[in-house]
Amino acid sequence: MADIAKNIIFSGRVQGVGFRFTALNIANRCGLKGYVKNLHDGDVEMCVQGPQDMIDICISELQESFAGSISHIDVEQAQVIPELVDFKITF
Numbered sequence: 001m002a003d004i005a006k007n008i009i010f011s012g013r014v015q016g017v018g019f020r021f022t023a024l025n026i027a028n029r030c031g032l033k034g035y036v037k038n039l040h041d042g043d044v045e046m047c048v049q050g051p052q053d054m055i056d057i058c059i060s061e062l063q064e065s066f067a068g069s070i071s072h073i074d075v076e077q078a079q080v081i082p083e084l085v086d087f088k089i090t091f
Helices: 019-029 052-065
Strands: 004-012 033-038 044-050 070-078 087-089
Touching (some): 004 052, 019 033, 019 052, 044 052, 052 070
Parallel strands (some): 033 087
Antiparallel strands (some): 004 070, 033 044
8 A cells, every 4th residue: 555645733732741752652653654743833733654544543543542632633635755764753
């Protein structure tokens, strides 16, 4: 299955609650590549690439882990970046 890429914005109470570290652990467990970072407006941006089913699992697990914190998720198709080799937290 070919890799796809998604740019995801999580809104709500998603900073200061361990969101990025949880995203890192879930993405690594799912074998995804990309990054997660805090945005200045209080949202969290996650750029992720890999198989569609693994991206879906990652998003679902984040929704479950932060059910009371996430108020909105915006998912957009993105361009695959072949140079990405892992998933990390960026600043």
